[in-house]
Amino acid sequence: MLGVCYYPEHWPENMWARDAQRMRDLGLSYVRIGEFAWGRVEKSEGAFTWEWMDRAIDTLGTAGLKVVLGTPTATPPKWLCEKYPDILPVDIETGLRRGFGSRRHYDFSSKTYLAQAERISAAMAQRYGSHPYVAGWQTDNELCCHDTTLSASPAARDAFRLWCAKRYGTIDALNDAWGNVFWSMEYDSFDQIDLPFFTVCETNPAHRLAFRRFASDQVVRFHDVMIAAIRAHAGKEQWVTHNIIPPATTGVDNAALTQGLDFVSYDNYPLGFSDQLMAKAPAADWQPFMRTGHPDLAALNFDTVRGLSKGAWWVMEQQPGPVNWAPHNPRPAPGMIRHWSLQAFAHGAACVAYFRWRQVPFAQEQMHAGLLRPDDHPSPAWPEVEQVAREMAQLGDLSEAAAKAPVALLVDTASAFVDDIERQGAGYRYPAVVFQYYCALRALGVDVDILSAGQASLAGYRLIVAPTLAMPDDAVMQRLRASDGLLFFGPRSGAKTQEFSISEGLPPGPLREFVPAKIIAVETLRPDCTELLNYQGECFTSGRWRETIEVDEAEIIASYEDGSPAAIRSGRTTYVATLTDDAFLKSLLVRLCAEADIAVTPLPSTLRLRRRGGMTFAFNLAAEPVHVPAPDGANFILGGQLVEPFGVSVWR
Amino acid sequence: MLGVCYYPEHWPENMWARDAQRMRDLGLSYVRIGEFAWGRVEKSEGAFTWEWMDRAIDTLGTAGLKVVLGTPTATPPKWLCEKYPDILPVDIETGLRRGFGSRRHYDFSSKTYLAQAERISAAMAQRYGSHPYVAGWQTDNELCCHDTTLSASPAARDAFRLWCAKRYGTIDALNDAWGNVFWSMEYDSFDQIDLPFFTVCETNPAHRLAFRRFASDQVVRFHDVMIAAIRAHAGKEQWVTHNIIPPATTGVDNAALTQGLDFVSYDNYPLGFSDQLMAKAPAADWQPFMRTGHPDLAALNFDTVRGLSKGAWWVMEQQPGPVNWAPHNPRPAPGMIRHWSLQAFAHGAACVAYFRWRQVPFAQEQMHAGLLRPDDHPSPAWPEVEQVAREMAQLGDLSEAAAKAPVALLVDTASAFVDDIERQGAGYRYPAVVFQYYCALRALGVDVDILSAGQASLAGYRLIVAPTLAMPDDAVMQRLRASDGLLFFGPRSGAKTQEFSISEGLPPGPLREFVPAKIIAVETLRPDCTELLNYQGECFTSGRWRETIEVDEAEIIASYEDGSPAAIRSGRTTYVATLTDDAFLKSLLVRLCAEADIAVTPLPSTLRLRRRGGMTFAFNLAAEPVHVPAPDGANFILGGQLVEPFGVSVWR
Amino acid sequence: MLGVCYYPEHWPENMWARDAQRMRDLGLSYVRIGEFAWGRVEKSEGAFTWEWMDRAIDTLGTAGLKVVLGTPTATPPKWLCEKYPDILPVDIETGLRRGFGSRRHYDFSSKTYLAQAERISAAMAQRYGSHPYVAGWQTDNELCCHDTTLSASPAARDAFRLWCAKRYGTIDALNDAWGNVFWSMEYDSFDQIDLPFFTVCETNPAHRLAFRRFASDQVVRFHDVMIAAIRAHAGKEQWVTHNIIPPATTGVDNAALTQGLDFVSYDNYPLGFSDQLMAKAPAADWQPFMRTGHPDLAALNFDTVRGLSKGAWWVMEQQPGPVNWAPHNPRPAPGMIRHWSLQAFAHGAACVAYFRWRQVPFAQEQMHAGLLRPDDHPSPAWPEVEQVAREMAQLGDLSEAAAKAPVALLVDTASAFVDDIERQGAGYRYPAVVFQYYCALRALGVDVDILSAGQASLAGYRLIVAPTLAMPDDAVMQRLRASDGLLFFGPRSGAKTQEFSISEGLPPGPLREFVPAKIIAVETLRPDCTELLNYQGECFTSGRWRETIEVDEAEIIASYEDGSPAAIRSGRTTYVATLTDDAFLKSLLVRLCAEADIAVTPLPSTLRLRRRGGMTFAFNLAAEPVHVPAPDGANFILGGQLVEPFGVSVWR
């Protein structure tokens, strides 16, 4: 299915009907509205003006569209901020209150805002919970965007103290857990605990970990209240989703955050995110992809969101042209709107909705393209969406969740917290490590499921890769024990206890069950200062993060320049104790895939494959046509053996 | 004429007479004093101590010097800051009050300070308004320097609310104008409007534009009150000027700011400004100019200030040696003090005053050179000033404004605001775009008038170049319509309405009257990722900012790598829809100049030409002698066919 | 002697005895404890719990160890911060209070904290002042670390006003001294003086100098009170020391700071400091030293600390493996723990103590290696310490101070203040200039004493090198006059008066007594834009800081590209008026050493020599063995002619 994001309040009412008709004509099924409209549905506390929204929904529904209704809690209106100034968050760098005038200006720990947000969500659900045109709900909008997970507010401080009291029971237990004897940091009561900001040097990592967990919990709790407020009034057939930003950027346990949803949605902006990701890449590396996005970045997020979602997931916002918020904002190469749409479907999406219907000529996002130009003419994306709409029929029913991939890539918020909190080497960034592993697998043409460690069953995966599993808890250990595929752990795995101490008996701590070794030392190096890594008689490189390991009984499969072990194998488990070059990773993965009977297809950087429902999709990111590795006699559903520039072929 | 800046209060009174005599002996006519002396002329509110200034003026005047009196409002004394703490501005990054201890520590929106500044200016004018030795007045000093245009103070907030109420009349009108329906940003009253700082993400660009206009208006209003305070008491023959900093750095409508002056002055620091401008240039590009300054930077500011000035303009402060405030502070190459002085005259100056007479051994500027060393000996600049003084006679009367140049380059504050507020691509910086166009013209040996779009008549200009005219208003449109030269617009022209929306019917909005096309999309690229531009069968490059244009009826004169139009010609108007390399700009300008019958003289980077009053000045920035392109039989006033290193030749 | 840092409060009491026994077995003599234990010895004001510390000291002492007791003032506990919030410092960038949660969260100007710190120090000294196992005391811990010298607190402001009143007597005297007539900065009373922060542009350098001096005095006064509190109760045989951080980073007059101590200690972290120092060096320059540290950095600090110390100095903390706080934290190359230990002894240390005994698995420093791993097994450092312990006997008695070196390198806090306050050129950094001179001498195999200018006698030094002596006072002048060696001054020497004006009669001011010249101008250049320097018919480079000099009667020994003098010689004094390349410095130093009859041994970058007590130590920083320049018939005490990789040879 296809959809679009629409803001009836931005346009004269007499345009609505024609807009709705054109949406249908274009082949769209869903239209999302409402998520920033608080100021227009409630003019002062309790003074609701739903009538225009009633008419908008009727107009859209009458035209045959299904409405997705966004609750407007991302933008509390000015009257609310004035009446309840304690809802505003506090900047963790400057200590200044972050005021009204943009969006997301609320504190997840504000009780006042929680009540207000619940009130407006409930009111909207009450009004539209049984509306026949309303198919489902989107909570808030892009939770945590603009670095809003953390706040240095009094509300956050007070809530954090309560959270600590609940988690630790007694202040002595907290002091013990955090190791506060160090530097005389012991507290006499929970009321003495401050937020870990504005200190002379770094605070206790256990303190920061607790605060990060607390902040994550606050977001989840806020979101759960919103979901409950909707469900209390919404019809049974109305589903609830949330349009998540790239999961690695929320600072929140995304599995917990999305647990209460019917399915998860994702906002897909490949060019802007890639421009940021590759800001320091040489032009020669970046220019080939500046109008397509990095070949694996959208896919990484698609696969992550699929792993979070109960059913087939959605793209709730798809970039339809240049955007306005990255340092540089190229136009997509011709064909890329279709390409990204089909890519989303290949990775398991049920619906792709474009953001936005018509480019708005005013306010913050006026340089963000839409399907229509500000002058109401079709933008370059329009014919590509028309084409996708036509092609949907050939792809069959996409409403069911995609089948399991052969490889599971395990990610977890805890590992990201560990990296953020303990920057032992500037060359180790957890998201970059995950991405390197993911890219290596994708360059081998392998489909990958990205799973939140501990949440998902690993049964059936033939290869389970954890780039880092820094703080595995009981749930993770149970999942690993219950798995039966090959296991592959990267460095820093098992590094920490649940309270941010070095693992009992040294890392990999509980993972010694699988990795019979001890990490007896860690060194971190400058990224441009690499050392040799010997593997299979060939030379690769090791760098950035290097562990010295004491091996119990295991095969040493790669070694450092001094001959000491760098990677080991024991039973079904491989442990690589260092970050490496891409070549080593691919070489090792090829062998593991062979062992696990997983077919690999080494691909050039401009070609990617993905399978769904018996179909194989091939995506060409090059400006030249390319031959796809389809088997003889392949039945082409879209395209053929030779894919046009930026094109897609699909075969059975 | 020549002059100098002098601080009698810095030196023992018994040195004054000898100083004055030496000034005269050096050939100086004017001496500026007083602009930081508030603390010495008023010891507490109303307790004036003019006597020492009386004596200083008498001593200088008696020696034959004409005094320029600076009002001391740039440095309110400590007693005033203590008595009226509300005069202090607030930093827009940190929210901290910017306190006493340096200079410019006042808020343009403080009513208290406005009254105090008016009071001291009036008092000074009253005392010296009929003094025979006082030739004229300088208001304040370097208004807006040190990023003082914007303040986050309560005074600014209150004044901004009033300004909005006045501009928009009703809050509904403001909400409509700004598009506040977006993100629920609508206000119920003007009292709800905050300054556009300290928010979660970017504020409404219309909000920021209004604030920038307001801030500009506050500076202008403050300055106008100062001018009025002086004129109320000053003699008819006493003129009023202000020493402006590089106009592109004020964040103020410079045409409005300088409108009430008799003429405009400029503070010329070629080395410091060039070191900042070229901070990231490779050493090979920078080193040849590190002791001369960028070949076109001082000229750009000269031509800009000439465009702002009613009559011949002044250099009020000319760097006479190394300064103290740039990241690196080289000494000028030998001859450059003379070179810069003659360059100012060539570009229309009536007077060049050096900053400062004697290097002061204490306080903030002790590493700033003077005409005299701290030990009272002549500095290396001295003999060069002696030479200029001798040469003045040969140049004739320079008190009249310079004649019109054949080319007008249009600049405007609005385009700078658009760039600052909507950084759609990090490679587009309005001042850099203007500078690129200006340098291309200057490298062709063409004289250029830089005009504030909308303020100046364009009649008589054979070529009118607007690197960007982002937000043309009615005044600009009238000037363009009334012009008869060739028109050349660069990209982003006509992009926005007066309230920062996308232009009606798409850009170039009102400029479609001249440019029969629509900008249907914009992309921005990394500066190091350029694309091909085809022009006249040759390959150039396009990058940073690229517009996709839909052409009505116009000739396509250059095209992108995909064949789509990149530059068009219609009637007398050329539109270039992208930023390009310098080579393309020069190539196009050569053709336009030929068409407009403007002679071009392509020059090496170390040679520049400028005409005034029948004379042609040639400036050699190289360390080697160079032959100047003088016609056979030229009558050399200064120098000859072969100009010495860093030298100047002048012929008729 | 060898020692170790130990935190009994971090470990179960039943581990103490075994730990103590293993320390003895390893060959350690000293154990430092207590310096962060305030929270465990005083649970609320006056409620002391010394008993555990009594037991810890007894356990250690009984095992044969001598205890060094640290007073715990670096970490005031939470109850104290709550009771006396005025003890907290204020950040000079943000204006925010720096709160509890890490360490060093106290304001040197807080009278409350001074009293509290004195109280706890006295209480501890009272309890253990006559304890037979306590050999001596360490005051506080790493004073000034984490940028704590400066604070923007009300306490600092009030104390600064009093300090100014005391220094200047009358406000008129202060106004005169600072040159406050400039920019109307004159005060009417001391109560008007603010701290030099949060202003519009730069404050008066004299104001900032006074504040830096004040801040230094505050630290010294605080420290002197702590020393007195200890000495009032400590036994005569108990000494007092302080573990200083790299002296160039304190912002304090280190000679004054350490004057009251019996000897000075230093905390030696060669890898972390080198990673920071060489952060921008190309990989090819850095990688060879990433596991050894820069060949001259630890030595620089050793020689500096030796110059500050009355007797043989200590390494109180020696890095025994990777640390946790640098951007990158490599492991030391094999042998480097021994190498650094022997290096410290060669440079005059009496004792090297390792930080820390056992790696702690919790809190801030859990990634900082110890002699034992967190699992109680020996870390890689252990056998190296065993080896050092064995080798100590061969080195003889090291408790006496090392003998004088032939060369004195003069450093002073004033020159560092001048550089920090007046950044005339971004390429001039005083610490880097000192380091360049030091490295040149060390690369010639010369032993160097680093002395605080003005504090130490220069008698007996054959060559006295001052890379910069920006503000020489009477004490310095007397020391110079009383010296009889060759004098060598670098640029910027004699630049300023004691109140931060340009020196009387131009620089080098009072140094004209030795340097018969005037610095008539200074230019600063971008580091990548160098000019030629002619010396002895060879071409070297001059850059970054270049002075134009007017020479009275002196030999010109080097000249700039334009032939003007760049270095002069007069009598026993050489003045170099510019920063240069290393090659010039070495070339000049070779000639001066020859003249002074100092033997030079040009060394590769991976070999260093140092003499002590008739022994010559050779340090190999290369991964290959190297032949040492020992004379024929040298009597090898450790190693031999061929030193192993990272090894050390010692001969008589």
Ligand SMILES: [Zn+2]
């Ligand atoms: Zn967002």
Ligand SMILES: [Zn+2]
């Ligand atoms: Zn300025």
Ligand SMILES: [Zn+2]
């Ligand atoms: Zn430290």
